Amino acid sequence: MSTKKVISGNYTASYASMLCRAEVVPAYPITPQTTIVEKIAEFVASGQMKAQYINVESEHSAMAACISAALTGVRTFTATSAHGLVLMHEMLHWAAGARTPVIMANINRALAPPWNVWADHTDSMSQRDTGWIQIYCSSNQEVLDTLILCYKVCEQPDIMLPAMVNLDAFILSHTSEVVDVPDQKEVDDFLPQFNPEIKLDVDEPLSFGTLAFPSSWYMEWRYKIQHAHDLAAKRLVEEAKAFEKHFGRPWGGLIEEYRSKDAEIILVTMSTIASTTKDVVDSLRDQGRDVGLVRIKSFRPFPTKDLREALGHAKVVGVADRSHTFGNEGPLFTEVKGALYNHDRRPPLVGFTVGIGGRDVLGSTIEGLYDHLEKVADGEAYKEVRWIDLIGDEEEVV
Amino acid sequence: MKEIRFHGRGGQGAVIASNILANAAFLEGKDVQAFPFFGVERRGAPVTAFTRLDEKPIRIKYFIYNPNYVIVLDESLLKAVDVTAGLKDPGIVVVNSKRTPEEMELSQYKVATVDATSIALDNGLGSKVSPIVNTVMLGAFSIATSVIKLESILESIPGQVPIKAEENTKACKTAAEKIVLHW
Amino acid sequence: MDRPRKDERPDYKTWKDIPLTPVCNFTTIKGNPTGGWRTFRPIVDMDKCIKCGICWQDCPDAAIVWEEDHPVWLYSHCKGCGICARECPSDAIEMELEVKI
């Protein structure tokens, strides 16, 4: 029997790691992730959770410990945020390359300077090429469900990839919401034991992390990571169906379409901004305006095919990014444009950089984006990339 | 949807109060959100916390700017913070105080008061310098507004306060009796 | 994909054949004699050696084996890094240029 609890996004992640029976949890505290690992330490100390909690000296070590533990065939969990995540960077590549299904909660937080502990996706976006699966959540329930689903998918013998489950700093991490927490048996029945085919074994020694040459197998090993991502895109959707059957709650697909199938004007975004956008879409629809939302849940694997189907019919598409690739534009914007370029139907696209460093994204902020998109749909000249709510002046076209 | 803002000082339990209220509303079948002001916390500094409750699923994920109700855990904050900022009309302010709305310069609002500090100390909650008044204020809030039943608050206290569940429950009930509605 | 068998030369034909996790089933010491990389050779003076085992413990290539009560150097694998000589507490190991020997 599941129990409904009013708990924060962070505690939700802690519960998920316990219910998924993570056996090794190496972690280093950082705001706003700290309460995840505090709670896990409590679970372990009280004997509720049978895991080895490892105090490490840095996030780099935390990830190194996760990889090593996973290579011995045990289930691992860790959590971090912002500067912690970027310090892990080298080891993130290693985790994916070594094909260890490490599961990590990342609290999306801005990077310094200037210091800022609030919601921003720059930390995880800058880990795009590490080979990790990246899912972005828009509610605490989704944090729990996604963590369970990721263990299920990532540990499959033909996937074996690490996954990062992202939740917005404070907006989810420190906000209590109603979460349906399954009991241990329900999770055990869904999630088999982790039993990798290749692991460290003193009786059958193998060298891990060996050299591979230009002439043979390095490129092939890299291709296999891509191949696993292609499989993971399918497997996430299949396992989500099994999840729904088992837990009685849908997880959905790599994207979520909200009143967008018959909409002319579509906003594409992620995480908690997308949740607020649903209310905005409803109220604009009530006014007879032709708007919809497409929420990207899986950023890696990137849902190119789904996006083509979901966006091809639109008159104009806006993409709201809570991060920015300096020297260009929002990373989500780039990727959505890329997905549509080779498609026969290519609506005009506008990129919005919004909510940087936790600047509050209100319903009215999002309404402003739709206003802007309507003008583009009416044929007004537009800037391809907009920084929203800059104080005092608009961005400058140089 | 109802939106509630708590004003307290670090250590008085404003954040826990926002959670107790959310949990109580959840017990009544509502969807809820509770969150602290996303700041950098220090003991003694002004703290703000929020609760949102609704019959329908809550999807908005931004701050509360126009609360229906404000709960002030520490009267001295009236001087330091604009506690009625953005308060909806007609809003209700529940203050931990022995004074009248006129004395507090709050007479343009619907005000309810309770001497939460004395009730907390009578029940051994906190110390004279830092009484823990959160559960007391929630007892008063349930009477001052029709948003939440006292029983629901009492039911959700034990799972949310770290210690002294019984004392908190008793203090909460006392506040419900001693509250003064100035309207 | 099966776990590669120890010290058995695999016959991979396509990317489909290689194991998912990049591993090598040849341990360095067996499949790859690295002694030829050496510029300096560690030479022990057994009269000075106090048989503490530090060289044996610290050799990164496991090129020192312990026989009965003393260290023995496997020159087929010693890379000549000099760690043993640096760490020996009684200065019993000298690094000599290979060409001279």
Ligand code: SF4
């Ligand atoms: S020189 Fe280096 S490789 Fe050779 S035995 Fe000494 S420590 Fe080992």
Ligand code: SF4
């Ligand atoms: S470290 Fe030096 S003294 Fe110790 S066993 Fe090796 S050669 Fe002998």
